[in-house]
Amino acid sequence: MTLRHFLRDDDLTPAEQKQVLELGMAFREDRQVRQPLAGPRAVAFITDKPTLRTQVSFATGIAELGGFPMVVDGNLAQIGKRESIADTTHVLDRMVSAIVWRTFGDDRIREMAAASGVPVVNALTDGFHPCQILADLLTVAQHRGGVAALPGQVLTYVGDAANNMGNSYLLGGVTAGLHVRVGGPDGYLPDEAIVARAREIAAQTGGSVTVTTDAAEAVAGADVVATDTWVSMGAEAEAEARAQVFLPYQLDAALLAQAKPDAIVLHCLPAYRGKEITAEVIDGPQSVVFDEAENRLHAQKALLTWLLEQR
Numbered sequence: 001m002t003l004r005h006f007l008r009d010d011d012l013t014p015a016e017q018k019q020v021l022e023l024g025m026a027f028r029e030d031r032q033v034r035q036p037l038a039g040p041r042a043v044a045f046i047t048d049k050p051t052l053r054t055q056v057s058f059a060t061g062i063a064e065l066g067g068f069p070m071v072v073d074g075n076l077a078q079i080g081k082r083e084s085i086a087d088t089t090h091v092l093d094r095m096v097s098a099i100v101w102r103t104f105g106d107d108r109i110r111e112m113a114a115a116s117g118v119p120v121v122n123a124l125t126d127g128f129h130p131c132q133i134l135a136d137l138l139t140v141a142q143h144r145g146g147v148a149a150l151p152g153q154v155l156t157y158v159g160d161a162a163n164n165m166g167n168s169y170l171l172g173g174v175t176a177g178l179h180v181r182v183g184g185p186d187g188y189l190p191d192e193a194i195v196a197r198a199r200e201i202a203a204q205t206g207g208s209v210t211v212t213t214d215a216a217e218a219v220a221g222a223d224v225v226a227t228d229t230w231v232s233m234g235a236e237a238e239a240e241a242r243a244q245v246f247l248p249y250q251l252d253a254a255l256l257a258q259a260k261p262d263a264i265v266l267h268c269l270p271a272y273r274g275k276e277i278t279a280e281v282i283d284g285p286q287s288v289v290f291d292e293a294e295n296r297l298h299a300q301k302a303l304l305t306w307l308l309e310q311r
């Protein structure tokens with residue numbers, strides 16, 4: 001048994017991701033099916049950025065696993081400022097069974113994981129949002145006949161394809177054997193290293209990767225269409241410039257009409273109606289965004305249970 005962390009989507013192999021998703025489906029059926037944190041054992045949830053769904057779903061999930069969710073305000077904790085990240089981690093891991101952290105640079109969470117004696121989970125960084133993608137995959141499974149139905153599904157993400165969601169859709173999607181298409185403007189496409197890594201995984205799983213600046217081409221015939229805010233946390237100063245550049249990638253009824261007629265619509269939320277998605281689409285019959293939000297709970301409980309079992 002080895003200590004495992006979940007910092008980016010490809011930290012789980014395809015077989016491991018499948019185990020986590022199957023367990024997530026079991027938690028959907030029975031929220032108390034497993035209680036690995038009974039005691040209660042504490043899990044620290046630390047956030048350096050705004051949060052609602054992530055904090056609530058982790059706190060609820062940790063409690064439902066029998067544990068104690070210890071919410072730590074990053075503004076008070078000032079991780080990396082008053083002492084090294086490693087020193088903070090050495091204190092935390094004497095007390096808690098896992099550490100869940102939402103922060104800025106991926107280097108910060110990598111530094112924590114390198115020092116930690118307990119699993120470290122990425123609850124969103126500038127580079128990745130892997131817990132969200134587990135929830136999204138669970139949502140596709142929920143609407144498409146289970147985890148076994150995931151391979152071969154076409155999932156399109158339009159908008160800011162250089163952000164954490166774009167990166168995580170690429171890596172997490174192909175891990176599940178999906179055909180992942182990302183559509184965004186020049187200058188907001190994923191890094192070549194992420195695309196190369198996604199192609200490497202896709203070669204093992206039967207998935208594929210398409211990167212394009214053509215929104216209609218990206219969405220054509222898709223089973224799942226997703227988008228995200230054009231202005232991620234930390235990029236607020238660029239809001240006005242981004243609104244112009246991203247407008248052709250707005251998920252409106254006309255763009256959604258390019259997808260399969262029964263395509264489902266995902267958005268990690270919070271959503272800005274009239275910006276990246278129209279009210280008609282997010283509030284329309286194809287939208288499953290609140291199933292997706294609920295699935296954060298089930299997916300993260302499954303992930304924590306799985307990580308605790310590896311020790």
Ligand code: NVA
Binds near residue numbers: 163231269270
């Ligand atoms: N890309 C967004 C996701 C919000 C859940 C951000 O990082 O702000």
